[in-house]
Amino acid sequence: MTAFSSLPSAPQVIAVVGATAAGKSDLGVTLAQRLGSEVINADSMQLYRGMDIGTAKLTEAERRGVPHRLLDIWDVTVTASVAEYQRLARAEIDRLLGRGRIPVLVGGSGLYLRGAVDALRFPGTDPGVRARLEGELARHGSGALHARLAAADPRAAAAILPSNGRRIVRALEVIEITGQPFTAQLPGPGEEQSVYRTLQIGVAVQRPELDARIAGRVERMWGQGLVAEVRTLEAAGLREGRTASRALGYQQVLAALAGECSEDQARAETVRATRRFARRQETWFRRDGRVHWLDGGGAARDRLPEHAWTLVERAVTS
Structure with missing residues (x-):
């Protein structure tokens, strides 16, 4: 040791x-x-x-x-x-x-x-928003929600596969809850602030x-x-x-x-x-x-x- x-x-x-x-x-x-x-x-x-x-x-x-x-x-x-x-x-x-x-x-x-x-920092969840988005995912598929995400936050859409419905729903939920792009929650390269x-x-x-x-x-x-x-x-x-x-x-x-x-x-x-x-x-x-x-x-x-x-x-x- x-x-x-x-x-x-x-x-x-x-x-x-x-x-x-x-x-x-x-x-x-x-x-x-x-x-x-x-x-x-x-x-x-x-x-x-x-x-x-x-x-x-x-x-x-x-x-x-x-x-x-x-x-x-x-x-x-x-x-x-x-x-x-x-x-x-x-x-x-x-x-x-x-x-x-x-x-x-x-x-x-x-x-x-x-x-x-x-x-x-990771925003909380809103059960109502999450349930509505998951319903839309079930009805329309992940591709349609990914297109919506691309319009609202191109950086997030580029980082999330169009087939990953769970992550797309989470990104759209955060955007709706916070009024900010999902990627605003994550520092970009060179902007990291370490806790340790x-x-x-x-x-x-x-x-x-x-x-x-x-x-x-x-x-x-x-x-x-x-x-x-x-x-x-x-x-x-x-x-x-x-x-x-x-x-x-x-x-x-x-x-x-x-x-x-x-x-x-x-x-x-x-x-x-x-x-x-x-x-x-x-x-x-x-x-x-x-x-x-x-x-x-x-x-x-x-x-x-x-x-x-x-x-x-x-x-x-x-």
């Missing part, structure tokens, strides 16, 4: 970010071990109980004795809330800082991570290798029993969960179980959708100039922990 937390220049939080399958989880465990600290999950889908295989949640053995916080805290029927995650994550960060530890946030959910460490001194370490892998890793991961998930996991969660209400049911892999298996496609088609679509998602993750994190990028591909993968530790030491002495 190395004690940096008492040094005035030390980061208060270390965040390990990047695309899915880049190697963030293992690096986070290694850094937390070396710091004598804990990992705080910043993957929105790993917050759900029972969603283990499809989210590549580390097993107890893979965690190597490092405590992991904010895993398995919600039932699959709960709708995800970045504002609630912000409250929970900051409570965990403050707890560890109070014990003289530097928490290690790990995950690829960019808005969740920024909610934890940056001065972001945060060292952000990005793990980068070249696209061909990352695509191969994603394909291999999906094959392993099927071999480990993803379909059986989804069946179990379906009985627990997964289909009714507005957030959990859209998770990569789970959404595709649910479609196969409903007879909308074959299992082979679901597996192939999971690979395609995960690759698209990884590209969006990379775009999100690349926009933030505070991220220090390290090569996590090829032969550099073995040297990644030492390179990351060098960044930690450098941040302390700078």
Whole structure:
């Protein structure tokens, strides 16, 4: 264990970010071990109980004795809330800082991570407005609402897929509640205001290798029993969960179980959708100039922990 937390220049939080399958989880465990600290999950889908295989949640053995916080805290029927995650994550960060530890946030959910460490505010909800917009979504489809969002807030529309009805509804709800664009709630690149001194370490892998890793991961998930996991969660209400049911892999298996496609088609679509998602993750994190990028591909993968530790030491002495 190395004690940096008492040094005035030390980061208060270390965040390990990047695309899915880049190697963030293992690096986070290694850094937390070396710091004598804990990992705080910043993957929105790993917050759900029972969603283990499809989210590549580390097993107890893979965690190597490092405590992991904010895993398995919600039932699959709960709708995800970045504002609630912000409250929970900051409570965990403050707890560890109070014990003289530097928490290690790990995950690829960019808005969740920024909610934890940056001065972001999340407007509340209006049940009446939400219900009306969801009714319009059911009647007219996400495309029509996305067109409305594009007229009201082009930046938000560019960042949200036309098929993502849940996020479109939320953006339109915020616009109606606040009278401001949805993107007005989020500082743009270069406008970030940190709540904690945060060292952000990005793990980068070249696209061909990352695509191969994603394909291999999906094959392993099927071999480990993803379909059986989804069946179990379906009985627990997964289909009714507005957030959990859209998770990569789970959404595709649910479609196969409903007879909308074959299992082979679901597996192939999971690979395609995960690759698209990884590209969006990379775009999100690349926009933030505070991220220090390290090569996590090829032969550099073995040297990644030492390179990351060098960044930690450098941040302390700078």
